[in-house]
Amino acid sequence: MLPLSGNSSPEHHPRKLKSYELFGRKNSFNSLLQQFHHQQSRLWLLLTILCLQILLIFIIRFLSFPLPLPPVISSAANRLYRFPSAAVSPASTDVDHCKNGRIFVYDLPTAFNQDIVKNCDSLNPWSSSCSAMVNGGFGQRADSLAGVIPENLVASWYWTDQFVTEIIFHNRIMKHKCRVKEPESATAFYVPFYAGLAVGKFLWTASSAEDRDHHCRMILKWLSDQEYYKKSNGWDHFITMGRITWDFRRSSDEDWGSRCIYLPGMRNITRLLIERNPWDYFDVGVPYPTGFHPSSQDDMSAWQDFVRTHSRTHLFCFAGAKRAAFRNDFRGILLDQCRNSTAEKCRVVDCAGSRCSNGTSAILESFLNSDFCLQPRGDSFTRRSIFDCMVAGAIPVFFWRRTAYYQYEWFLPGKPESYSVFIDRNAVKNGTASIEAVLEKFSREEVREMRERVIESIPMFVYGTGAVKDAFDVAVDGVLRRFKEQEEWGYKWK
Ligand SMILES: *[C@@H]1O[C@H](CO)[C@@H](O)[C@H](O)[C@H]1NC(C)=O
Ligand SMILES: *[C@@H]1O[C@H](CO)[C@@H](O)[C@H](O)[C@H]1NC(C)=O
Ligand SMILES: *[C@@H]1O[C@H](CO)[C@@H](O)[C@H](O)[C@H]1NC(C)=O
Ligand SMILES: *[C@@H]1O[C@H](CO)[C@@H](O)[C@H](O)[C@H]1NC(C)=O
Numbered sequence: 001m002l003p004l005s006g007n008s009s010p011e012h013h014p015r016k017l018k019s020y021e022l023f024g025r026k027n028s029f030n031s032l033l034q035q036f037h038h039q040q041s042r043l044w045l046l047l048t049i050l051c052l053q054i055l056l057i058f059i060i061r062f063l064s065f066p067l068p069l070p071p072v073i074s075s076a077a078n079r080l081y082r083f084p085s086a087a088v089s090p091a092s093t094d095v096d097h098c099k100n101g102r103i104f105v106y107d108l109p110t111a112f113n114q115d116i117v118k119n120c121d122s123l124n125p126w127s128s129s130c131s132a133m134v135n136g137g138f139g140q141r142a143d144s145l146a147g148v149i150p151e152n153l154v155a156s157w158y159w160t161d162q163f164v165t166e167i168i169f170h171n172r173i174m175k176h177k178c179r180v181k182e183p184e185s186a187t188a189f190y191v192p193f194y195a196g197l198a199v200g201k202f203l204w205t206a207s208s209a210e211d212r213d214h215h216c217r218m219i220l221k222w223l224s225d226q227e228y229y230k231k232s233n234g235w236d237h238f239i240t241m242g243r244i245t246w247d248f249r250r251s252s253d254e255d256w257g258s259r260c261i262y263l264p265g266m267r268n269i270t271r272l273l274i275e276r277n278p279w280d281y282f283d284v285g286v287p288y289p290t291g292f293h294p295s296s297q298d299d300m301s302a303w304q305d306f307v308r309t310h311s312r313t314h315l316f317c318f319a320g321a322k323r324a325a326f327r328n329d330f331r332g333i334l335l336d337q338c339r340n341s342t343a344e345k346c347r348v349v350d351c352a353g354s355r356c357s358n359g360t361s362a363i364l365e366s367f368l369n370s371d372f373c374l375q376p377r378g379d380s381f382t383r384r385s386i387f388d389c390m391v392a393g394a395i396p397v398f399f400w401r402r403t404a405y406y407q408y409e410w411f412l413p414g415k416p417e418s419y420s421v422f423i424d425r426n427a428v429k430n431g432t433a434s435i436e437a438v439l440e441k442f443s444r445e446e447v448r449e450m451r452e453r454v455i456e457s458i459p460m461f462v463y464g465t466g467a468v469k470d471a472f473d474v475a476v477d478g479v480l481r482r483f484k485e486q487e488e489w490g491y492k493w494k
Helices: 014-037 042-063 114-118 151-156 165-174 195-203 209-223 227-232 297-309 330-340 361-368 385-391 425-429 435-440 444-461 471-489
Strands: 103-105 188-190 237-244 270-275 283-285 314-320 346-350 370-375 395-398
Touching: 103 165, 114 195, 151 297, 165 195, 165 237, 165 270, 165 471, 188 471, 195 209, 195 237, 270 471, 283 471, 297 444, 314 330, 314 361, 314 385, 314 435, 330 346, 330 425, 330 435, 346 361, 361 370, 361 385, 370 385, 370 435, 385 395, 385 444, 395 444, 444 471
Parallel strands: 103 188, 188 237, 237 270, 270 283, 314 346, 314 370, 370 395
Antiparallel strands: none
């Protein structure tokens, strides 16, 4: 059984095993000690205790190293699957740069990628997406940011669409240092199918279930004839799906989206998505693209310095739109609190329409000028705004754990409280929590430290051009490590 849905609590977390294990060992030492109580010699007892303490100290130190934990998979049905947090080491000096494996990229028929981009005029029902596809998926250059950000950094900024990870990953993986041209030497197989771009135009229009599933069925049919896919049942295959997972999980014909993830051949393929289903092992959450695409370490460092030293005039800000259709909409409450805040501590960016979807200078300016940014859930749990906020060095404030903590574990710091604030949404709803009061309580030093954690993680969640280790590298390293561990531990679904 796949852990597709569940009611289990997030507390069932493989990482927790570490402390249970430690606890267990301590207990067995206690019982050992008890045996010694029966012996007469006090001196011996004293000496023994001393020795055991030294031993215990060694064991504890040993255990505090990041031990590889076997994934608790066979019993993981209905369990929230969380990844071990990012332990990706910076560019290592290892002789073999590809010790975690080598990647083969399928050369697909153009109908699965190039032709979709060629039809950029009709990828969504409202407007052309062609400008979003240029510059390798980064979109148009954001020249108008001159004046908002330093002159020498403008060239690293683009008006990037949020649904372009399929293109970004495809371009980068073709240049990956561990890419091989012969499938027999590969340990991982990348399927450069643009699943999200293919389904986009069907999502809001009256379209049949067949239309919405068409491309996905075709690619699975194509894959089912491939030797290496047949060999592994898809276990060493991965794909980028540039939308949220819920766009590919239609359970009945009338519902939203495509059925792509539920189609049989997709089951064992690892999927990189901007929002994952935390109960599905094969869903991996990867950051939404922001507009910042550094092409050198200098760009990266200069940007980090800029946001670190930028003077921030507001305590917090909120970029969002009220949903008039929902009564008591949570975002409406936040907008009200923001507008009512004393001495204009909060800044509102009204995102009515789609003004915020490709990032505007007004949004970037708000994040640059605020210490904190409010990140309620939107139509789904995640929003691109999380990363727009953090790339500007603002500290995100979350109201749902699934908005980031259960999504992007490879890319964000391990301890949520080190870089973000969590506020109980029910306390906000019933009027007992004032956002302003909660945020005011942090000292300047605490704010500085949290911001520093945010700034340190920028390289991990932005998409550059390949010159700096970035979100793409973290994602691919993570997938290769997973595939390698799968082999070593020999586990697969029964
Ligand atoms: C997924 O993998 C399991 C073995 O690990 C296999 O039994 C099953 O048939 C695979 N599913 C598909 C759709 O290939
Ligand atoms: C904000 O102010 C308006 C008008 O002064 C008031 O009706 C509303 O209850 C206030 N909202 C909050 C969340 O304090
Ligand atoms: C951003 O999106 C809006 C609305 O979709 C569009 O009008 C605008 O031209 C876009 N801006 C850029 C720079 O692509
Ligand atoms: C408001 O919600 C919080 C959090 O759920 C709860 O602890 C508190 O008792 C509630 N207060 C009132 C007055 O309902």
